[in-house]
Each structure stands twice: as C-alpha cells, then as structure tokens.
Amino acid sequence: MRFVGFLLLVAGWFLVLASIVLLASPVSRGSFVFAGIAVEALGLIMVFRSHSIPREEKR
Amino acid sequence: MTTPGLPEVVTIACLFFIFLTPLAAAGLTLINAGLGRSHSAAHIMMASLSALSIAGLVYFAFGFGWQGFIGGHAHILTLSGKAWNWIAAEPFFFRKLALDGSPAFLTALLQVCCVGLAALIPLGSGADRWRLRASCLSTAILAAWTYPLFAHWVWGGGWLAQLGVNYGLGHGFLDVGGASSIHVVGGLTALSVIWILGPRRGKYSADGMAPAIPGHNAVLIMFGCLLALLGWFGLNSAGAILFVGGEPSGSALIAMNTLLSAAAAALTAAFITNIRFGKPDASLTANGWVAGLVASSATCAFVVPAEAVVIGSIAGAVVTFSIEWFELRLEVDDPGGAISVHAIGGLWGLLALGLFGRFNAPVSNVAASLPAAAGDSGQLLAQLIGVATLLGFVLPLTYGLNWLLNRIYPYRVSVEGERQGLDLHELGAGAYPEFITHTEDFIPR
Numbered sequence: 140m141r142f143v144g145f146l147l148l149v150a151g152w153f154l155v156l157a158s159i160v161l162l163a164s165p166v167s168r169g170s171f172v173f174a175g176i177a178v179e180a181l182g183l184i185m186v187f188r189s190h191s192i193p194r195e196e197k198r
Numbered sequence: 199m200t201t202p203g204l205p206e207v208v209t210i211a212c213l214f215f216i217f218l219t220p221l222a223a224a225g226l227t228l229i230n231a232g233l234g235r236s237h238s239a240a241h242i243m244m245a246s247l248s249a250l251s252i253a254g255l256v257y258f259a260f261g262f263g264w265q266g267f268i269g270g271h272a273h274i275l276t277l278s279g280k281a282w283n284w285i286a287a288e289p290f291f292f293r294k295l296a297l298d299g300s301p302a303f304l305t306a307l308l309q310v311c312c313v314g315l316a317a318l319i320p321l322g323s324g325a326d327r328w329r330l331r332a333s334c335l336s337t338a339i340l341a342a343w344t345y346p347l348f349a350h351w352v353w354g355g356g357w358l359a360q361l362g363v364n365y366g367l368g369h370g371f372l373d374v375g376g377a378s379s380i381h382v383v384g385g386l387t388a389l390s391v392i393w394i395l396g397p398r399r400g401k402y403s404a405d406g407m408a409p410a411i412p413g414h415n416a417v418l419i420m421f422g423c424l425l426a427l428l429g430w431f432g433l434n435s436a437g438a439i440l441f442v443g444g445e446p447s448g449s450a451l452i453a454m455n456t457l458l459s460a461a462a463a464a465l466t467a468a469f470i471t472n473i474r475f476g477k478p479d480a481s482l483t484a485n486g487w488v489a490g491l492v493a494s495s496a497t498c499a500f501v502v503p504a505e506a507v508v509i510g511s512i513a514g515a516v517v518t519f520s521i522e523w524f525e526l527r528l529e530v531d532d533p534g535g536a537i538s539v540h541a542i543g544g545l546w547g548l549l550a551l552g553l554f555g556r557f558n559a560p561v562s563n564v565a566a567s568l569p570a571a572a573g574d575s576g577q578l579l580a581q582l583i584g585v586a587t588l589l590g591f592v593l594p595l596t597y598g599l600n601w602l603l604n605r606i607y608p609y610r611v612s613v614e615g616e617r618q619g620l621d622l623h624e625l626g627a628g629a630y631p632e633f634i635t636h637t638e639d640f641i642p643r
Contacts, residue, residue: 145594152590155583159365160277165576172582179589190393192402192529 141189147182151175208439209299211446215436216304219311222429223250223318228422229488230322233413233481233534237619238326239629245321245330249337253317254310256341261313263290265346267305268355268441269565280364282357286350301440308436309349312380313341315433319384320391322534324609326398327616328391330624332609339599340387348592349379353441358587359563361580368577369561371584372551374442374452375434375495377544382588383596385541388532390597394604397531399616408526411533412481419484423464430456430491438499443562448499455498455506456491462507463490463514470518485521485535486514489543496547500555509550513543548585552578 158171204212227246231239266272266286275282288295295302317337324333351358352373362370373379402408413419431453438444438452467486471479490510497509520538524530530537557574603609615623622628 145597148590148594150590152586155586155590159361159583160280165579169579172579172586175590176582176586179586183589186393187528187530190530192397 140185144182144185144187144189147185148179149182151177151179151182154178203300204304204439206299208446209304211449212304212436212439213299213307215432215439215449216308216311218432219308219315219429219436221425222433223311223315225422225424225426225429226315226318226322226488228418228425229484230318230325230534232415232418232422233322234325235411235533235619236414236630236633237621237628239414239621240625240627241330241620242321242325243629244625245328245333246318248330248334249317249321250314252334252337253314253341256338257310257313257346258292260290260342261346262292262295262306262309263288263346264343265309265350266354267302268353268359268563269567270302270354272350272354272356281360282364283350283355283360284357285347286354304436305353305440308433308440309353312349312376312433313345315376316345316380316384316387317341319381319534319536319540320388323388323532323536324391324395325533326620327395327611328609329611330620332603332607335603335607336387336391336600336609339603340383340596344387344592344596344599345379345383347595348383348588351587352379352584353437353563355564358580358584360568361583362561362576363564363568366576367580367583368552368574369557369580370563371580372442372500372555372561372563372577373496373548373584374444374499375430375437377492377496377547378584378588381492381495381540381544382548383592385537385539385544386588386593387596387600388534388536389530389541390593390600391609392530392532392537393597394600395610397529398533399613401531402529408529413533416480419481423484423487426488426491427457427460430460430494434495434498437495441563442499443560444499445559448559451503452498454503455501456494458503458506459494459498459510459513460487460490462510463487463493463517466511466514467518470515481535482518482521485539486517489513489517489539492540492543493547493550496544497551497554500551500557502556505554509547509554512550513546516546517543545585545588548581549578552581 154175162168266288271287272283350356358371361367435449464487468478468483493513517538
C-alpha cells in the first residue's frame with residue numbers, strides 16, 4: 140500500500156504537469172490540476188494508512 | 199561569472215537583512231530543544247549545530263551548483279515550444295562566482311543560511327530517537343539535492359517561476375521568504391523521517407491511549423519565538439529583494455505583515471486552546487506564532503496588513519487542530535510540531551498568496567531576458583501547481599532518499615539509548631548535569 144500511495148503521489152503530479160503542457164483553456168487546465176491534486180490526496184491517504192502503527196507494536 | 203549589479207544602497211540593505219537570518223535558525227533551535235525532553239536537550243543542540251555546519255558546507259560544495267540564481271546557467275528542456283528551466287548548471291564550490299556584492303553572490307550567501315534553516319526543521323520531529331550521525335547524513339542529502347532542486351524551480355528562475363511567462367499563470371509560482379523551499383521542504387522531510395523512525399517508546403499504548411510527552415522548557419520555546427521573529431524580518435526582506443525584485447523600502451510593509459501574521463496566529467492558538475482546555479497552552483501558542491511566521495514568508499510582500507492578520511489567524515487555527523490530528527488520528531509522533539507548523543503552515547501561506555495576493559509593482563522572478571508576465575490572473579493556479587509539486591515530487595523524493603539511507607545506516611537509536619536519553623547515550627554528558635535525575639533513567643528495565 141505504501142508503494143502504491145507514493146506512486147499515486149507521483150502520478151498526480153504528472154497529471155498536473157501534463158495539464159500545463161497539453162491544455163490551453165484555463166477551465167480545462169484548472170480542472171486537470173484539481174484532478175491531479177485529488178489523485179495526490181488519495182496517495183497521501185494511502186501512505187498515511189500504510190504507516191499507521193499495528194496494535195501489537197504499540198508499547 | 200558576473201551579473202548586473204544592484205545599487206549600493208540595495209546591496210547594503212540586503213546584506214543587513216541576510217545578517218539577521220541566522221537568528222531564525224537560533225530561534226528554531228531553541229524551540230526544538232524546549233519542545234524535546236530534558237535528557238536529549240544537549241543532543242538536539244549538538245545536532246542543530248552539526249546540521250547548520252553540514253548544510254552550509256554541502257550547499258557550498260554541491261547545492262549551489264544545482265540551485266544557481268536568476269539569470270544563471272541552467273539546463274533547459276523544451277516542451278511544446280516552451281523552455282522549461284529544470285536545473286542549474288553552475289560550477290561546484292562557487293567556482294566562477296563573482297565573490298562580491300553581486301546578486302548571485304548575495305543569493306549564495308542567503309541560501310547558505312536558508313538551507314541550514316530547512317535542515318533544522320526535521321531535527322525537532324526526530325527528537326529523542328534519531329541518531330546524531332544519521333541526522334547529519336540526512337542533512338547532507340537535503341542540502342545537496344532536495345533543497346537546491348526545488349529552490350532552483352522557485353528562486354533560480356526555474357520552471358515553476360516561469361509559469362507566468364510561459365503559460366500566463368499570473369507571475370508564476372511565487373514564494374518570497376521560503377514558505378515552500380525552506381518550510382514545506384523541511385516539513386515534508388520531517389514527515390518522512392518520522393515515518394521511518396516510528397514513534398517514541400511509550401507514545402502510543404496498545405489500549406489506544408496517546409499520553410502527552412510535554413516539552414521540558416517553555417522559556418526556551420518562548421525565547422526562540424522572539425529570536426525567530428528577527429530572523430524572519432531578515433529572511434523575508436532579503437528574499438523580496440533577491441527573488442522577486444523588491445525595493446528595500448518595501449521591507450517596512452514586509453516586517454509589519456510578518457509581525458502581524460505571527461501575532462494573529464499566536465493569539466488565535468491561545469484563544470482556541472483556552473476555549474478547549476480551559477487555559478491557554480504555551481507550546482501550542484508558540485507553534486501558532488511560528489506557523490504565522492511561516493505563512494507570512496509566502497505572502498508578506500504582496501498583501502496589506504489586514505490580510506496578513508487574516509492569513510495569520512487562519513494559520514494559527516489550522517496548526518492548533520492539525521497538531522492534535524497528526525498526533526491522535528494519524529499516529530504521527532512529532533515532538534516539535536514541525537509537520538503542522540512548517541509543512542501545513544507553509545502550504546497555507548502559498549495558497550493564501552494565490553487568494554489574497556495583489557501585485558502593484560513589477561515582479562522579477564525570472565531571467566531579465568524573458569518577457570514580462572501577462573497579468574495577475576491565474577496566480578492561484580500557479581500556486582496550486584507549486585503545492586502539487588511539493589506533494590507529488592518532493593515528498594516521494596525525500597522519503598525515498600531517507601528510506602535508502604536508513605537501509606544503509608539505521609536512523610533509530612537503540613532501545614537502551616532511548617531509555618537512557620540521547621545526551622548520555624550519544625554525547626556522554628547531559629545538558630543539565632547539576633539537575634537531579636530519576637535513577638530509573640539509568641537502569642535497564
């Protein structure tokens with residue numbers, strides 16, 4: 140899950156970069172930037188969940 | 199290598215501001231030490247001094263070569279007819295850099311201080327469990343690679359700064375005093391280090407409790423806050439001159455906004471904790487103060503004082519809840535509150551610039567040979583792209599590098615060392631040798 144989370148973070152960033160290069164209209168560019176950030180947020184949630192401490196390791 | 203010089207009065211003002219910036223490092227060091235435990239106080243001071251030294255030397259050797267300065271040599275990638283400035287191509291060890299009062303050398307001087315400041319941020323998060331040598335190695339990576347790369351994109355005329363001239367997104371990604379390149383980069387490195395280290399022993403118990411481990415010296419914390427204010431005056435003012443083409447006279451507004459933002463953030467944090475806990479919390483108020491300073495770093499040159507108060511108030515409120523959220527919900531044990539204060543506070547400042555920023559004077563954040571930005575519209579989108587880059591590129595990069603380093607040289611101190619305290623375990627002497635110490639600290643359980 141950790142690896143997938145980081146992969147989503149990078150994928151979201153690539154989406155943002157692609158929107159700058161490929162799209163000209165401010166509306167579509169803005170939409171894709173928001174979509175990229177949403178993908179990053181998903182990745183961030185997965186990375187946080189993957190780092191939660193298992194109950195047996197709490198001391 | 200020579201670049202067009204600044205007028206003498208601007209150079210002198212800039213030097214004065216740069217000379218103030220080490221006070222920000224002193225302030226953060228004291229805050230980190232005060233928020234940690236007494237049996238690791240000398241260790242964190244030692245780690246801070248080591249981090250400042252290593253960051254400065256590594257940046258001198260390699261970092262500046264990658265970061266460069268506005269108008270310097272760089273590697274350019276052309277995408278759909280637009281030139282993307284990815285990384286500087288300056289010689290290492292300051293070779294061919296004019297050693298005078300040129301903007302390039304002033305940039306190098308300011309950056310040597312800034313990279314040290316970024317390196318201090320993770321130290322408070324790894325307090326009580328991060329080995330000294332490991333923190334030094336992590337600092338070297340930050341100063342050699344992570345920091346210079348992102349700082350080039352923002353402050354070296356890189357592709358984020360070029361978003362305005364290339365794609366009509368306002369003035370490009372803007373950050374006057376390092377909310378992104380210093381604080382968010384440092385805060386995300388702190389998050390990575392905490393993930394790798396894990397929590398302190400006894401922080402999270404199997405029954406779901408997370409007892410507070412309070413800082414050991416509120417006096418150090420509060421004095422650190424006051425020192426940090428002076429440092430921020432210098433940092434924000436010097437950054438405005440060197441990275442966005444501000445005039446020295448603009449420093450009056452910058453200082454006012456910096457102070458008001460910090461004050462509003464601290465009072466908001468004190469107010470919220472007073473309502474929630476019945477009494478104002480000193481450490482959360484101090485964290486609010488620093489979060490206000492961090493948020494002001496992005497916005498100070500482009501907002502009016504009333505907006506600075508609003509931005510600071512929101513920073514103070516967000517940080518107060520964010521610290522609790524990270525600690526209790528996400529089980530991120532961050533003794534210094536660095537993630538909330540520096541990463542969240544910095545991200546809020548960057549977005550606030552897109553929401554509140556007004557640009558009455560020309561902004562010079564790219565090479566003079568490039569055309570001026572088309573206008574102010576699209577600034578929020580430029581700021582969002584910068585935020586996306588921090589989360590989508592800097593966080594994986596800094597996590598990956600620290601994870602790899604941890605594989606080679608384990609970060610975490612032994613169980614015995616953690617029980618004993620890092621002062622005695624790693625340095626052989628405590629910060630307060632005349633204090634009475636509980637004997638249980640020295641007896642293996």
